[in-house]
Amino acid sequence: NVTGDRLWDSLMEMAKIGGTEKGGCCRLALTDLDRQGRDLFVKWCEQAGCTIKVDKMGNIFARRAGEDDSLPPVMMGSHLDTQPTGGKYDGVFGVLAGLEVVRTLNDYGVRTRHPVEVAVWTNEEGSRFAPAMVASGVFAGVFDLDYGLSRADLDGKTMGEELARIGYAGEEEVGGREIKAFFEAHIEQGPILEHEEKTIGVVKGAQGQRWYEITVTGQEAHAGPTPMARRKDALVAASKIVTEVNRIGLDNQPYACATVGLLNCSPNSRNTIPGEVFFTVDFRHPDDAILSRMDQELRAYANKIAEEGGFDMAFEQIWYSPPVEFDADCVNAVRTGADIAGYAHMDIISGAGHDACYINRVAPTGMIFVPCENGISHNEEEEATPEDLAAGCNVLLHAVVERATV
Amino acid sequence: NVTGDRLWDSLMEMAKIGGTEKGGCCRLALTDLDRQGRDLFVKWCEQAGCTIKVDKMGNIFARRAGEDDSLPPVMMGSHLDTQPTGGKYDGVFGVLAGLEVVRTLNDYGVRTRHPVEVAVWTNEEGSRFAPAMVASGVFAGVFDLDYGLSRADLDGKTMGEELARIGYAGEEEVGGREIKAFFEAHIEQGPILEHEEKTIGVVKGAQGQRWYEITVTGQEAHAGPTPMARRKDALVAASKIVTEVNRIGLDNQPYACATVGLLNCSPNSRNTIPGEVFFTVDFRHPDDAILSRMDQELRAYANKIAEEGGFDMAFEQIWYSPPVEFDADCVNAVRTGADIAGYAHMDIISGAGHDACYINRVAPTGMIFVPCENGISHNEEEEATPEDLAAGCNVLLHAVVERATV
Ligand SMILES: NC(=O)NCCC(=O)O
Ligand SMILES: NC(=O)NCCC(=O)O
Numbered sequence: 001n002v003t004g005d006r007l008w009d010s011l012m013e014m015a016k017i018g019g020t021e022k023g024g025c026c027r028l029a030l031t032d033l034d035r036q037g038r039d040l041f042v043k044w045c046e047q048a049g050c051t052i053k054v055d056k057m058g059n060i061f062a063r064r065a066g067e068d069d070s071l072p073p074v075m076m077g078s079h080l081d082t083q084p085t086g087g088k089y090d091g092v093f094g095v096l097a098g099l100e101v102v103r104t105l106n107d108y109g110v111r112t113r114h115p116v117e118v119a120v121w122t123n124e125e126g127s128r129f130a131p132a133m134v135a136s137g138v139f140a141g142v143f144d145l146d147y148g149l150s151r152a153d154l155d156g157k158t159m160g161e162e163l164a165r166i167g168y169a170g171e172e173e174v175g176g177r178e179i180k181a182f183f184e185a186h187i188e189q190g191p192i193l194e195h196e197e198k199t200i201g202v203v204k205g206a207q208g209q210r211w212y213e214i215t216v217t218g219q220e221a222h223a224g225p226t227p228m229a230r231r232k233d234a235l236v237a238a239s240k241i242v243t244e245v246n247r248i249g250l251d252n253q254p255y256a257c258a259t260v261g262l263l264n265c266s267p268n269s270r271n272t273i274p275g276e277v278f279f280t281v282d283f284r285h286p287d288d289a290i291l292s293r294m295d296q297e298l299r300a301y302a303n304k305i306a307e308e309g310g311f312d313m314a315f316e317q318i319w320y321s322p323p324v325e326f327d328a329d330c331v332n333a334v335r336t337g338a339d340i341a342g343y344a345h346m347d348i349i350s351g352a353g354h355d356a357c358y359i360n361r362v363a364p365t366g367m368i369f370v371p372c373e374n375g376i377s378h379n380e381e382e383e384a385t386p387e388d389l390a391a392g393c394n395v396l397l398h399a400v401v402e403r404a405t406v
Numbered sequence: 407n408v409t410g411d412r413l414w415d416s417l418m419e420m421a422k423i424g425g426t427e428k429g430g431c432c433r434l435a436l437t438d439l440d441r442q443g444r445d446l447f448v449k450w451c452e453q454a455g456c457t458i459k460v461d462k463m464g465n466i467f468a469r470r471a472g473e474d475d476s477l478p479p480v481m482m483g484s485h486l487d488t489q490p491t492g493g494k495y496d497g498v499f500g501v502l503a504g505l506e507v508v509r510t511l512n513d514y515g516v517r518t519r520h521p522v523e524v525a526v527w528t529n530e531e532g533s534r535f536a537p538a539m540v541a542s543g544v545f546a547g548v549f550d551l552d553y554g555l556s557r558a559d560l561d562g563k564t565m566g567e568e569l570a571r572i573g574y575a576g577e578e579e580v581g582g583r584e585i586k587a588f589f590e591a592h593i594e595q596g597p598i599l600e601h602e603e604k605t606i607g608v609v610k611g612a613q614g615q616r617w618y619e620i621t622v623t624g625q626e627a628h629a630g631p632t633p634m635a636r637r638k639d640a641l642v643a644a645s646k647i648v649t650e651v652n653r654i655g656l657d658n659q660p661y662a663c664a665t666v667g668l669l670n671c672s673p674n675s676r677n678t679i680p681g682e683v684f685f686t687v688d689f690r691h692p693d694d695a696i697l698s699r700m701d702q703e704l705r706a707y708a709n710k711i712a713e714e715g716g717f718d719m720a721f722e723q724i725w726y727s728p729p730v731e732f733d734a735d736c737v738n739a740v741r742t743g744a745d746i747a748g749y750a751h752m753d754i755i756s757g758a759g760h761d762a763c764y765i766n767r768v769a770p771t772g773m774i775f776v777p778c779e780n781g782i783s784h785n786e787e788e789e790a791t792p793e794d795l796a797a798g799c800n801v802l803l804h805a806v807v808e809r810a811t812v
Pocket of ligand 2: 222223224271496530531532538539595757758759760
């Protein structure tokens, strides 16, 4: 079994880097804080006897040699970047659970047949640089390298520039090598396991996602002497679309999620009618056909608002990630691990995207969920118990050892 | 008559300070650019033989002595600060028209019985520091000095600190002295004069205003695994209120104006449900009773949204400026000036607030409007013709000379 305290201590140590007053974590991708988090991870892995490689997307691979080191590795991992108001577990748990598995193998002096690697994927959150999971996406051949390196934040800084700046623009080619299996442990980020009183979620797949960027352009004018009838108020138009996004989510229950997370109003002055509003839309559904229908409803409504109000509307779907079904052998390895360890478990579909969703395209993949308090994530109050985290890590150990032996 | 070219050249010279690519002007109150604008104005006034005084709110008074310099002055003026996407005329015209009147009196060697002053009022726009017209408000005793100096921008910098920083925290007490009459020339900032083909608007008064700040607090959570039914999405709530503000404006026609000009969403991340949204509301109506009704409708709706959705809602009316009626003698002086000069004119109610609205409480006050292209203001494309501006300045000259003589 893994050492739960050591896992917990590592999580708390990592959480200090970017730790917030409210007990959360703000460690945005490719910032100086992200570099510090990466450096700490690399130090720990070297202390555990691993060799480190970094690829051109800044993905880090810490490798523990196998009996036959020419065999493809069994890989674990997740991400170290967080949301602006992120928690201490999202992503970090999957990375440090991987490290804890390596440390446990060391403790027991176990040498697996296949080598074992712990991966840190760059910019999973998609918050500083959109879309999410971009570097695991390049690894999986979903995006090409140029696309990945040219993703820019809202200040125009690209991932390529920022990787070079923090010293994590590595030499390795991205992807293109065989992987025996990939496992990602993660907090559920939703309320289901807690509600069903299960310790382990055996993740069978993930819902599909479509992300959009919309810019509505109206006309700036004075809020006082400009009659209502002559206005082109871009914020009124955007607000109607925000409400419609919510309506589309509500009307496609169960399962649909629909969110406007980011909205910037310009010139953002109290007594000037807004001339331009930029905002994003995040649509999700496990059924691709319903996700398409949501897409059509949004497009139709946005067109209607633009035409009726005489607005310019720049409407772009910037990301589409279809629903994912994980590998049967890997899912079984997770379920068997939970059974052997005696944890209450259930099958579950992931509401969030994860690096595992892309790695699944180039390697047999599975995921392990543990509960988080009130199902709350992407929030500084995100919480999980040391017991549940240790349980998830034990299941990861079982699944990895099983796949690294056959 | 005034020299239109000289007025125009001064306007264009001033517009370079903070000039934008799109031909507008961004010279926010108490920034380094505002200091440069003030310095230029002071230099020009000194060259025109005026003495300069600055009060504790940073209001500047350039004085041309009268025959009997112990008599109360006739004052002209407006403001030099602009909106973030402002134009070249809003405010600046009233200040430089005052300067042009002084220069014209010099040209003709006319000495008026009363002294004549040109005033620059600090932070009229209310964009960097809310509310609008705050320094003329302190002058008029509507706000006390501490209130004025403690107004803070969204970064927390106060007007007092920023006045000291740019060297315009003057020695003079604010207000408390007799003024014979005050005249403010201004572009209309609305479409009426242009539509009616009039050169001069004889401003009889201004509509009432109520400004609000609203903060909706919900709960941040992950946009993927958080079911719609469990969400407290602060942006959805705010968007409904934005739409309702617009509805209230439309349903109180004619005259009502209703605007949300500023909205900040937090944490503003694509895949996080917004936990907090801060926004402002600007309500206007010439009839105080209808303005009150709009206020009640907004409060009722905001309460409903808060209760239904379980949101915390901080709702504050931060400013109330009742409808204004200008002084009959001053209004007549403007109308007579337009008649004598032979300009097509009409009576009009101001849609915008102006420093004149506050000065009206402590001195007989009038305003002169000239058309602006398409009625567009608070926009970098704000335009007015040299001819109309010269006409407005001529009417100002007539009115001032008339009042400075009796
Ligand atoms: N797990 C996670 O927070 N992923 C970010 C991508 C997404 O929004 O699903
Ligand atoms: N004239 C002008 O733009 N004033 C600003 C105050 C207002 O919003 O009415």
